[in-house]
Amino acid sequence: MCGRYTLRNSKAVKEKHLLNIDxxxxxxxxxxxxxxxxxxxxxxxxxxxxxxxxxxxxxNARSETLNVKPSFKMAKRCLIVADxxxxxxxxxxxxxxxxxxxNDDLLSFAGIYTEYNGEKGCAIITKESTKHLSEVHHxxxxxxxxxxxxxxxxxxxxxxxxxxxxxxxxxxSTIVNSPRNNNIxxxxxxxxxx
DNA sequence: CCAGACGTTGTT
DNA sequence: GTCTGG
DNA sequence: CCAGACGTTGTT
DNA sequence: GTCTGG
Numbered sequence: 001m002c003g004r005y006t007l008r009n010s011k012a013v014k015e016k017h018l019l020n021i022d023x024x025x026x027x028x029x030x031x032x033x034x035x036x037x038x039x040x041x042x043x044x045x046x047x048x049x050x051x052x053x054x055x056x057x058x059x060n061a062r063s064e065t066l067n068v069k070p071s072f073k074m075a076k077r078c079l080i081v082a083d084x085x086x087x088x089x090x091x092x093x094x095x096x097x098x099x100x101x102x103n104d105d106l107l108s109f110a111g112i113y114t115e116y117n118g119e120k121g122c123a124i125i126t127k128e129s130t131k132h133l134s135e136v137h138h139x140x141x142x143x144x145x146x147x148x149x150x151x152x153x154x155x156x157x158x159x160x161x162x163x164x165x166x167x168x169x170x171x172x173s174t175i176v177n178s179p180r181n182n183n184i185x186x187x188x189x190x191x192x193x194x
Numbered sequence: 195c196c197a198g199a200c201g202t203t204g205t206t
Numbered sequence: 207g208t209c210t211g212g
Numbered sequence: 213c214c215a216g217a218c219g220t221t222g223t224t
Numbered sequence: 225g226t227c228t229g230g
Contacts, residue, residue, distance in 0.1 A: 028212050060203070062202075069200075090204080177214050179213080
């Protein structure tokens with residue numbers, strides 16, 4: 001799935017979105033994140049159906065059930081601007097974080113959002129991992145190619161970008177585990193043999 | 195019909 | 207164990 | 213997603 | 225708001 005990601009390439013964001021951003025090596029749920037709707041929009045990474053009496057604070061939504069679940073019926077669509085994400089490989093007694101990326105290219109995650117209590121909040125759409133990524137984790141974010149951006153935003157379910165095949169990954173320090181840590185060490189490759 | 199849930203992840 | 211905060 | 217808190221009283 | 229369970 002995707003519960004932590006990065007946005008490091010401020011130069012690319014400036015070129016593409018005409019926006020100066022604070023880079024982050026460790027974007028966590030409940031933070032304000034950069035998305036694209038009809039224009040660049042900052043919103044809370046935390047999604048709630050607009051009828052929810054108590055907040056659900058969802059951070060992911062399964063692509064498989066996007067058009068089925070009542071909680072997503074009223075969702076509007078966005079793209080979430082990123083350039084990498086983290087997954088944790090769970091083994092018997094340890095959790096090893098891995099960083100997934102396409103060098104420092106920008107990635108667009110498929111997202112949905114609502115306005116809840118007067119604030120926009122979003123979730124990242126997930127799908128079954130492609131084969132080469134599934135060794136670490138069986139879910140991954142839906143990545144939208146630039147050519148498909150308008151299709152996604154206008155209601156088309158483009159869940160199978162070829163970009164998924166170009167993703168690389170490597171293990172990183174558990175420094176990234178704490179959302180309080182936000183520096184380049186979060187994405188520094190470590191040896192697998194610890 | 196009304197009441198009550200509505201989601202994801204992983205883990206058991 | 208479970209919820210909240212980041 | 214993971215980390216870290218999780219409670220009450222009264223007093224300062 | 226809308227679906228499922230009783």
